[in-house]
Amino acid sequence: MPPSDGSDLRRSAYLLLTAAAVAVAAAKVVGAEGVLEPSRYTAPTPDGYSAVPPDPPRYWPKERPEPTPAHSSNDKSRWATVRALVEDGTYAIGTRSYPDGGNPKRYRDEGIRAEPGYASTDVVLRPLDEVDKGKAVTKEFYSSKPPLFSTLLAGEYWVLNKALGWNLDRDRWLVIPTILLTVNVLPFAVYLVLLGRLLDATGKGDFGRLLAFTAACFGTFLTTFAGTLNNHLPAAFCVLFASYPLLRAMAEGTDMTPRGYLCCGFFAGFAATFDHPAAAFLAAVGLPLLIARPRPALLFFVPAALIPVLALVACNVIALGTVEPVYDKFDTPWYKYDGSHWSKLGTPQGKGLDFNDEPTTTYAFHLLLGHHGWFSLTPVFVLGLAGLVGLGIRSAPDVRKLRTAKGTGWTPALWAAMTLVVSAVVFGFYLTKTKSYNYGGFTSGPRWLFWLIPLWLLAVPPAADRLARSAAGRLVCAVLLGLSVLSAFYPSWNPWRHPWLHQLLEYTGVLRY
Secondary structure, three states: OOOOOHHHHHHHHHHHHHHHHHHHHHHHHHOOOOOOOHHHOOOEEOOEEOOOOOOOOOOOOOOOOOOOOOOOHHHHHHHHHHHHHHHOOOOOOEEEEOOOOOOOOOOEEEOHHHOHHHOOOOEEEOOHHHOHHHOOOEEEEEEOOOHHHHHHHHHHHHHHHHHHOOOOOOOHHHHHHHHHHHHHHHHHHHHHHHHHHHHHHHOOOHHHHHHHHHHHHHOOHHHHHHHOOOOHHHHHHHHHHHHHHHHHHHHHOOOOOHHHHHHHHHHHHHHHHHOHHHHHHHHHHHHHHHHHOHHHHHHHHHHHHHHHHHHHHHHHHHHHOOOOOHHHHOOOOOOOOOOOHHHHOOOOOOOOHHHOOOOHHHHHHHHHOOOOOHHHHOOHHHHHHHHHHHHHOOOHHHHHOHHHOOOOOOOHHHHHHHHHHHHHHHHHHHHHHOOOOOOOOOOOOOHHHHHHHHHHHOOHHHHHHHHOOOHHHHHHHHHHHHHHHHHHHOOOOOOOOOOHHHHHHHHOOOOOO
16 A cells, blocks of 8 residues: 555545534534523512623523524524415514504514514514505514525425424424534535635645644634524635635636636625625625636626525515615614614613624724634634735736736735735725624624635635744644634534623623623
């Protein structure tokens, strides 16, 4: 038998790490259960209840809640839509009726969203004056989440319901894990396999490749959120799937095949339907292709990208009767109805992280280096930043040569510059778009940035390989990886909780929202 070379050993390590990571993700799915933590509830006192912590007060339920594998308002809102589509044939997840003809203070809520297992803050109510021009006495509740993802999930639930007789409410311990295994865990396995191949094709040294791959397995929040329904994992997977044919062609110095253009365009467009700011990635990948290779880009990339985007628009029109996403209706009656969590915005009751009004500079700091920081919680990306800057500053000549370049026109330097620009655009978007900087609510990391994770992992090897030249450098890399794993596994039972840095600051009294 011939001796194994370094690539065989590295790929064996990839295989073992993938098996362990996928098993961890699967365990998070099949072992998930929403739990109540006493620390999140107001403690009773002889005179009633103490004001803090938490503030505003949150009271322990008087009766035992119904067990559920769902965790938070975020995923319950989506599950309610999935159930409504299959069982009721509608996107509406409940109704609010007014017995005396529309008095806003007298109403009755009914339907799925009124059931305890589906109570959620991520719900909008169609305003009365937008239903039958003010004559209606019944309004409908909808999930505030973009409807395409829930529509696709409803297709799988329909199959489970019709073929096996499973019901999302009665058989939630069968339906929810089955669907999560197909949308979170199986794509995660494919994601790791393709990422390993890209690291082999684009990396130079074994240490950097293994560090990036180990971080992908255990040191990012994609692992953390594997046990809950969310849009961030599919968005990150789609970014990697879109990047794969392009980066493989770049590494080989060839052009993409028509299938490669189709795959790149479809998944780049699909990513934008899961996380709307990923439209920046779609544009940043598509524009250079249109310049360097206009014919295949127009014939294959653009039509493929339009498929998921148009599907999202169609679902939005069918569900809500409007092209604009319901997110654009924030701070309107759609969100600020009587009893809504978001009606507290701008009132004395609007307390806590959801209604944070800190200065933009403070928010920017915490989103990068603070309690929800991209670099403070996953410091392995500091290595990625070094790699991106090192390559990105050399990208100007490649931009000028796009029209005459071989292959797809893409180079490692141009890809690094694209990652930096897209990351900066997305970061700037969240600094300017929100009226209150809430960091994504109760979440263990900067979840609005999660779809960028595969792009930054691919940038880790160059800086890691440089540090690997010394024992001290390898130790630094190990420490950065270890801290990233700590952040990813800190919320072991529920990813919809504050990061360890945030909890540390609150516990020591340094900061409280």
